[in-house]
Amino acid sequence: MTSQFPQARPRRLRRSPELRGLFQETEFTLNDLVLPIFVEEEIDDFVPITSMPGVQRIPEKKLASEIERYARAGIKSVMTFGVSHHLDASGSDTWKERGLVSRMSSIIKDAVPEMIVMSDTCFCEYTDHGHCGVMHGAHVDNDATLVNLGKQAVAAARAGADVIAPSAAMDGQVQAIRRALDDAGFTHIPIMAYSTKFASALYGPFREAGGSALKGDRKSYQMNPMNRREAVRESLLDEQEGADALMVKPAGAYLDIIRDIREASRLPVAAYQVSGEYAMIKFGAQAGAIDEDRVVRETLGSIKRAGADLIFTYFAMDLALAGI
Ligand code: PBG
Ligand code: ZN
Numbered sequence: 001m002t003s004q005f006p007q008a009r010p011r012r013l014r015r016s017p018e019l020r021g022l023f024q025e026t027e028f029t030l031n032d033l034v035l036p037i038f039v040e041e042e043i044d045d046f047v048p049i050t051s052m053p054g055v056q057r058i059p060e061k062k063l064a065s066e067i068e069r070y071a072r073a074g075i076k077s078v079m080t081f082g083v084s085h086h087l088d089a090s091g092s093d094t095w096k097e098r099g100l101v102s103r104m105s106s107i108i109k110d111a112v113p114e115m116i117v118m119s120d121t122c123f124c125e126y127t128d129h130g131h132c133g134v135m136h137g138a139h140v141d142n143d144a145t146l147v148n149l150g151k152q153a154v155a156a157a158r159a160g161a162d163v164i165a166p167s168a169a170m171d172g173q174v175q176a177i178r179r180a181l182d183d184a185g186f187t188h189i190p191i192m193a194y195s196t197k198f199a200s201a202l203y204g205p206f207r208e209a210g211g212s213a214l215k216g217d218r219k220s221y222q223m224n225p226m227n228r229r230e231a232v233r234e235s236l237l238d239e240q241e242g243a244d245a246l247m248v249k250p251a252g253a254y255l256d257i258i259r260d261i262r263e264a265s266r267l268p269v270a271a272y273q274v275s276g277e278y279a280m281i282k283f284g285a286q287a288g289a290i291d292e293d294r295v296v297r298e299t300l301g302s303i304k305r306a307g308a309d310l311i312f313t314y315f316a317m318d319l320a321l322a323g324i
Contacts, residue, residue, distance in 0.1 A: 026305045030074045030324055033300075034118060034270075035316035038209050039063055039104050040083035051205035052275055053282045055314055057083055060103065064111035073320040077116035079165060079312060080104040083211050084126045090134050091123030095151035100126075102159035109160035118192060119161035121152055121177070122168045130214030132168040132221065140221055145170050150180030157186040165247075167194040169221040174241035190244035192270060195235040196257060198225045202250045202276030209275060231257045232264050239265055245310070250274040252299055255306040262307030270310035271303045278314040293322070 013023045040047065040057045047057040058066050070078065082100040086093040093099040105117050123145070124132045133145030145168060153164045164181065166173045174193050181189050199222035207214065223234060231254075235246045244267065248258045251271035262269050281299070285292035296315045303311050 026301055028300055028304050028311065028324075030076055030316075030320055032304065032310055033075075033316040033319065034077045034079050034116075034310060034312045035070065035075050036079040036081060036120075036272075036312055036314060037066075038081050038083055039100070040085075040211075041100050041103075042085050049205065049209045051208050051279055052314065053279075053286065054318075055209065055278070057209065060100070060107070063104065063107045067108050067111045067115055070317060070320070071112040071115055073317060074324075075115070075316060075320050077118060078108065079118040079120055080108070080161075081120050081210055082125055083209075087126060087128040087213065089128060090148060091126035091152075092148075093126050094121075094123060095148065095155045097155060097158070099155065101152060102155050105156055105159040105161040116162045117160065118163040118165045119153075119156035121149060121156065121164050121166040123148065123152075124168075124212060124214065125210045128213060130212045132218065133170060140170075142170050142172070142221075146172055146176035149173050150176050153177045154180050154184045154186065157181060157184070157189045161189070163190050163192050165192040165194065167197065167249075169194070169197050169218070169223075171237075172241065174238045174243045178242040191242065192245045193235075193238040193241075193243035193247060194249055194272075195238035195243060195246040196223065196231045196248045196254075196261065197234075198223045198231075198250065198254065200225060200250050200253075200274065200276070202253065202274050205275035205279045225253075228257065228260065232260050235261045236264060239267055243267065245270055247272060247312075248308070249312075250277055251303045251308070251311065252277050255302060258303065258306040258308050268309045269307055270312065271306070271308035272312040273299065273303065273314070275314070281315075 038057045041060045043059045049055045094101045108117050122132050131140050133140040199219045246267050247270040249272035251273045258271050281295050284290045
């Protein structure tokens with residue numbers, strides 16, 4: 001091969017910050033970021049999550065003022081996770097008209113009507129066993145869980161949720177939720193499917209954040225991290241079931257999967273930078289090993305470059321406060 005040098009000198013476009021900015025290919029703004037939040041009922045004060053420095057459980061009674069603070073900083077969307085004090089075998093609090101799932105959406109929409117509320121739709125924070133559905137012996141009963149997912153989605157939509165985001169990893173969950181929403185008159189409410197969700201060790205800190213009761217693992221319903229073909233299949237199945245947007249979770253260790261799904265579908269693709277990815281950056285920075293701000297921007301930029309349109313990240317508020 002003949003060299004293109006000295007005609008080709010890529011450094012010509014890197015000489016100044018202005019040139020570098022002009023030729024930058026990938027960017028993210030606050031329009032692309034969703035802040036996941038943890039809301040606990042029946043407590044008075046914020047509870048720091050030790051494995052996620054800087055993240056706290058929000059007392060339900062301070063949710064409205066907290067959302068106003070996010071909105072002032074420029075946050076456009078949040079994903080709600082409840083920390084429930086009402087656990088049972090099925091997670092029935094999730095579909096109660098005055099249950100925590102519904103209250104989170106109504107409080108947020110009352111406080112800041114334009115804040116986009118994505119309602120995480122699952123049961124693991126509301127079941128006494130910590131699994132993402134109804135148990136049948138040692139296994140999660142897929143089809144019995146579908147019925148309950150439909151009920152929870154309708155309850156959230158009634159309370160004002162803008163987007164339903166099922167994360168239970170049950171087969172057929174998108175179809176079941178779409179039908180339930182449509183039957184209840186919510187044909188206009190989109191489903192952001194956690195369509196390719198891996199059984200990842202990177203969810204570790206989230207289990208503390210959500211106060212998970214889980215013993216064991218979710219490997220019989222979440223995906224094997226080693227499977228690339230199946231990862232694409234899972235997302236395409238959700239598209240066929242009626243998903244409006246797809247998601248890959250976690251994000252940083254699965255950039256190849258984000259790219260595969262971007263190329264296999266025309267739907268918007270989201271990626272979730274999960275609790276363990278957050279913790280690695282925070283603790284690495286606290287130890288003085290890496291520059292937090294730069295690593296945050298590099299990782300989020302990489303997720304966008306891989307093909308994500310939207311990113312769920314616990315760093316969203318830091319970036320908003322920095323003016324992005
Ligand atoms: C479960 C759920 C998980 C996360 C959100 N919802 C994973 C799990 O516990 O298996 C993880 C989010 C994170 O780690 O930031 N429905
Ligand atoms: Zn779950």
